Structures are given as C-alpha cells and as structure tokens.
Amino acid sequence: MSIYLTFVHFSAAQLVCSASGTIDCERVLGSGYGVIAGTAVPTSAAGLAWFLIAGALALLRNRRAQVAWSVAGLLTVVYLVFVEIVQLGAICIWCTVAHAMVVVIFLLTVTVRDGDA
C-alpha cells in the first residue's frame, strides 16, 4: 500500500479510489497531512520506511526494539486516524489498509514470544 501511494504521489498518476463522500483518498492525500510537515516527503514514504525497518528488526530478532517500533507505529496510526476522522472528515481506504497492517504487526510483536511458533 505504501509503495503504491508513494508511487502515485511522485508520478501524479490517478489514484484508484472514491473521490467523493466519506471515502475520499484524494482529500486525505492531497491535504497538508499528505506530506511530512515542512517537507515534500509523502506520509506514505514514511510508512514504507516504517515497514522496512519493522521487517529488519524482525530479522535481527531484537525484541525490545521490535516492541518499541511497533508501539511507535501504533501511536502514529492512532494520530493519522484522528487526522482522517476529526480533522479531514474523510477516510483514505488505502491508508486504512496500511494502518490495519501496522496494527497486525503490533499484535504479532506483543503476543508472539520468541519460543512460540
């Protein structure tokens, strides 16, 4: 999802998403929150970086770092959902799928122990 959204941001390609009503990716991604404050870096690129680092931490089996990283991801998702619902009044469905994946990674991190398999 993050790769797709980042690609759309830089290529200016047409986003496959509803553009009216509550589900409106264009309104979310085209808002000031679509980029990291003060930069031209799309928020989706930050999401992509988060997933890559989460994957690297999983390979390194550094549990503390994994937990800390997933908590940071979860808090960021809560903030972004706040922005979507309260600030913008619109939901980006692609972003929501990425958010759900962060939540799943968080759950896996805190519930699956090293010995579990």
Added chain:
Amino acid sequence: MSKKKKLSRQQPAKGHHPHRSGPQTPHAKRPMRKPVSRTPAWVAPVSVVGGLAVIVVAFLAIRYMTTPTVPPASRATTAQVISTITSLQASELEQVGEGSATKVLKKTSDQLLTGSDGKPLVFYFGAEYCPYCAAERWPLIIALSRFGTFTGLSTTTSSSTDVYPNTPTFTFHGATYTSSYITFQAVESTDRNGNALQNPSSAQQALVTKYDKADTIPFLDLGNKVVLLTPSYMPDLLAGKTWSDIATALTNPQSSESQAILGSANQLTAAICLLTSNQPSSVCTATIQAIETKL
C-alpha cells in the same frame, strides 16, 4: 492401585494449582511455586483491538460534535464565486448536457402560473438548514442567471447537525432577482439553525399544498408547468469543499461537480425555456430544447 491413585492426587504435578482443601502431606509443606494463572492468549489482541475501536468511536464522536464548518467565504470570495458560476461558458453547459443529474423534474398539465407582472413565475420553497436545498441552489442559481441577474446572494452552509452537515451553498434570503423573462420568488423558511426566517404567502402556501403533498423541501414550481420535489444530486458531492473549490470545479466540464450541477442546471434551464417559449434563443439552444422534449 488405589494407593497409587491417592498419591497422585496428593502430589500435584509441578506448576499445577494445588487443591486448597486437599490433605496435608510432608510434600505439601515444602516451598511451592506461587500459583500462576496464565492469561488466555486471546485476551491481549482482543484488548488492543477493542481499545482501538473505542478510540475510533471517540474520534467519530468528536467529529460529530465539532464538525468543522467550511471556512466562511469572505465578501471578495463570495463575489468571485458568484461571478464564476453565473458567467459559465455556454459552450461548457452545452458540452455537459444533462450530465449525471437525476431526472427529477415533473411536468404538469396545469395553466401557466404568472407573477403580478405577467411573466412566468418560478417559485422556490426551502430552508437554510436543509442539505438537499443547499445542493439544489447551485444549479438553480446557474439556471436562473441565464435569464436574469441576482443581487444580494450570500454564502451559507446547511445545518451542522443534519445529514450531509455544513454543505456549502447560498441563501436566497435577502437576495433579489430581476429578469425580462421570468419572475422568481423564494422562501427560506428557517436559517441553518432552524430559527424561523420567512413564511410563504397564502398564494405560495397554496402551491406547496397543491404540488408538494409529502411536504418535502426543496420544492420548486416552474410556472405550474414543471415541479421539482427531490434533489437532482446528493449533497455529499459538495462535502468538505469550499465555495471556491466547487466554483473552480464547475469550470471543468469533466468534473463530477459539473456533471451533476451543470447537468441539473441545464434541466432547469430547459424547464424555464418551456415557460418563456424558448426565449432568449441564445439560452434556449437546440441542446436545451432537446432536454425540454425529454422533461
């Protein structure tokens, strides 16, 4: 055999919770591991998901209670928006045709209704709180502006607590309309907070009673020849957009706003042309007359 069974009951396996009322044996007096009640595995994820659900519901509640109004348009912006939507290129309107607007105009077989000046009367009845009225004012203003001139139009939004909250629109309250072809009367019964604004005259109320039996708004009577009882497009098309956003979108015939609003404006234009015997000809073009035949 029975002795073995008894022993196994007296010496619980390591890690098992001991029977509190079980017989005391020398083994039972030895220091034991503190009983551990392991939390079921599903509790943590369910708690997290439940917590997130509560947070989302809280956000929705905050959004509902503090739905941000569309930033009010300044006087200059209002003038610019009205200028834009009342001077759209005729070629663009022709290009859109009926667009995506729903066919909601209904013909009647009654006598032509005229105003005191003898010109065909167009009567609008709505309210500022009403989101469907908010949506319908856009095409109505565009259509009427092809036959005359508005002054005193101002921007407002529909109610913040009704469906499709804060739909950006205009109000006819305080506006005047002059035309060589038609007379336009508008009644906005309440403001966006539901406070009374205007009452229809007895003649206007008679029209509402006669044609709008379900008592819904917006109600539009075009010379007793054509009536509108339901909106031609849904207000969510305008959700979260500013007047300027919409006006800009209306200059692009491909935009979804143009397809709905200009399509509806063309249908209303066709209905008005029906009243004016296709005058002026610069407005009641072949495209409009083609729509007229489908009313």
